[in-house]
Amino acid sequence: MTVAEDLLRTMSEQGMRITEQRKSLVALFIENKGYLSAKDVYNHLERQYPGVSFDTIYRNLRLMNEMELLEQFILEDGVKFKLHCSEHSHHHHFICTSCESTYPYNFCPMGTEIIPPTGFKVIKHKFEIYGLCENCQKDGDVK
Amino acid sequence: MTVAEDLLRTMSEQGMRITEQRKSLVALFIENKGYLSAKDVYNHLERQYPGVSFDTIYRNLRLMNEMELLEQFILEDGVKFKLHCSEHSHHHHFICTSCESTYPYNFCPMGTEIIPPTGFKVIKHKFEIYGLCENCQKDGDVK
């Protein structure tokens, strides 16, 4: 069973109907692997389904986030989504600021000697490393 | 010389004129110590100077960011500014998600065994720890 089929099956089991738009959205995230904004997703779906509405995009991103198929991040340039990354439980990413491809990194600084101020209750953390990937340095591309 | 006088002197030396609004803005950041959005700054200045314009706020935040008196951050809830923190060169923060007070933490995970993917050129990083400070846990305040 492919990754896409697996995701779609999960969605179906959770009561979501499998529409063409949803198949396309899932395919997009699988082949892209990076962080995508609602606009990015819209731009892509709009090619296959001219007239697709933002309603559809936002609703599906929200639903898939709620059922933990996607993860939502607030990055330097706004709200982004990516496939829920479960490979090594908890980890962080290198993020290319040009093409936005990501490279998971299996290390979390929270595992080290982090001592909060007195009484501070840690809830979550953010650790991202930004830079240029090999390709984008070659290209000299500025997105 | 107070911190405020010090900042204002620097601004003056860089060619900025010292206006009442700028004095008030500087005072705000000094007494607040946390992260402030443009709106936060507006709300505060508006009390002393009814009719203060967004133009003024944004221009001054931008100028002070450019001359490195303020730092700009993109946090969970948008663009924020805080006084440029120079105490121990490079460090990170605990951030209370309720009152947005911050606690500098003199440790940077980049100093540890971080190995980027082949060819990846690291440019910057983000490491923030969110939670509830002692006071906000007591209060049960939800901002």
Next chain:
DNA sequence: TTTTTATTCGTAAACATTTTGATTTTTTAA
């Protein structure tokens, strides 16, 4: 196949943030 109901479409509006421009006021230096 038919029916039920979720989903999408199309469009607009809500919303928040930031920028602009013409005019007035204030600061600073001569």
Next chain:
DNA sequence: TTAAAAAATCAAAATGTTTACGAATAAAAA
């Protein structure tokens, strides 16, 4: 003290993101 320049005001608009809703469509179950 006065002139020149910078900064602030006021109001509006540009911008970008997200939400809303009635009508139309399509998916899934009976």
